[in-house]
Amino acid sequence: MHIDSFVDVLQTELTNTQYGQQPPELYDPIRYIMSLGGKRLRPLLTLMGTYLFTDDWQKAVRPALAVEVFHNFTLMHDDIMDQAPLRRGNPTVHEKWNPNTAILSGDVMLVNAFELILNVAPDQLQTALTRFSRTAAEVCEGQQLDMNFETRWDVTETEYIEMIRLKTSVLLGFALELGGLIAGADAQTMKLLYEAGVNVGIGFQLKDDLLDVYGDPAKFGKQVGGDIIANKKTFLLIEALEQGTGQLRDDLDGWLRRTDFDKAEKVRAVTAIYDQLRIRTITEQRIDAYFSKGFACFEQINADPTRKAVLLEFVQQLIGRES
């Protein structure tokens, strides 16, 4: 089995799924955001989670889609809250239509996600829904924490990790766990799948923060230093604020306060401060620790090694990414 098989089946399902018809103002934005692409990481994790234990992984396709629809719902609403003009290089829904449409289309997407989850076997329904709704609430909690952090300068590393765990990682954990559930895995295995997803997810998010500063400009899709320019509270900045003292801290604060600056100069200067504080090494160590913890969970899962290899190769690809 190759990863492409999962991608192909998922893509067909994505193309064929009807989210609703009338009124078009409500459903067009759903089709639009779902068509913008993305790595389809979460539903692929669900499919591979099911394939770990059974050849009949296609029964996981529609529940897997629930996770993708839910993820895109969060993007649609987060983009309103963040006033983001672009999503994957295209106008965001609230820009292309208007904020009210983005609110309401997002709402119906969340409902659609619950409808898609209903495609699990009847005896899995209670667990699937309990876990999905708990995860969904946690993702909202993470987004609220993220917004709270915007106006705070004393966010600790622990608080930051908890925020990204909720905002992004629990959904990766749930995606894998759901795959296991559909395959009929036991509770302990589901827990391992979940923990694996959460830990890899945290590492993945920290790597995102790292690449913004230390990514290879030739490979990194976005402008290197974008987070520095925007004063975005990344793991690197929080770490530097926690570690920096004396002149170094004053310099950092100065750059954070400045409103009129040369972008390249700010990126250079802040990166130099990070370098002096060894933030790159600290971040890489933390990323490795989360990835290792995730892989230790995968290790403990009792499944056919060739099946496991497909999932692990996929996760390795994600981890090794440079954009």
Added chain:
Amino acid sequence: MHIDSFVDVLQTELTNTQYGQQPPELYDPIRYIMSLGGKRLRPLLTLMGTYLFTDDWQKAVRPALAVEVFHNFTLMHDDIMDQAPLRRGNPTVHEKWNPNTAILSGDVMLVNAFELILNVAPDQLQTALTRFSRTAAEVCEGQQLDMNFETRWDVTETEYIEMIRLKTSVLLGFALELGGLIAGADAQTMKLLYEAGVNVGIGFQLKDDLLDVYGDPAKFGKQVGGDIIANKKTFLLIEALEQGTGQLRDDLDGWLRRTDFDKAEKVRAVTAIYDQLRIRTITEQRIDAYFSKGFACFEQINADPTRKAVLLEFVQQLIGRES
């Protein structure tokens, strides 16, 4: 059994329900909007729908709460879209906090509603969730149609009825149907409960439109004529636009276009146009027809007459309201 028994138990459950704790910015607005009161019409319909067939109606309390939480979620998001400053005489969530908080707290309320529905018996889960999610999507469709109608002057009576059916009535239907489901009622009975709720709901909404113009100022809680002042597309206005011709239609159009006017004079003039077109009688006839259709459904439901009497008395009270 008296209606107050249902109200008391529901109130206790509302007081005791935890929606979540951290971060408070996410959950405080939920507690706030849920504390603003209201008639608790929908969950009471669920409880009485269960009581129709069993003494064990208390098992319906938490699923009934799902319907109330969902309803309040729609209010929180609709208030953003409508830029409404007040809800039940208190600041709306987006005013008291901000629009982002109202978006995100609303999202988590929708998730909470799904979590509460999970409190039905395992063998009812699939039906409860399928029907709930379909209803929830329809309510969003109704809200979108309502927004679409704001910029249209050719909305037909049929379109308007379909909009209010979706936006407000299907949830009343679902509330009753859910009560029946929890009591173990058969599919035909559930359908009758649903149809009863939908038809009474449409009549109820039309009565709302009627009272705004023809309500007794001494009994009507709001300013009589508020809809006329705001050019709100009510059943009465749509009917007048459909029926009015010649000078009468020109006069109506004139009042609709005018931006600088004496409020009392506009209310008097538009009401006079409605009177000439016999809009009051037409509306009352339509209301009666929907209420009759609803009661005909109740009639067909096979349940103990004393139990049925409790529900019918409650619905009669709602129907007879003058505010």
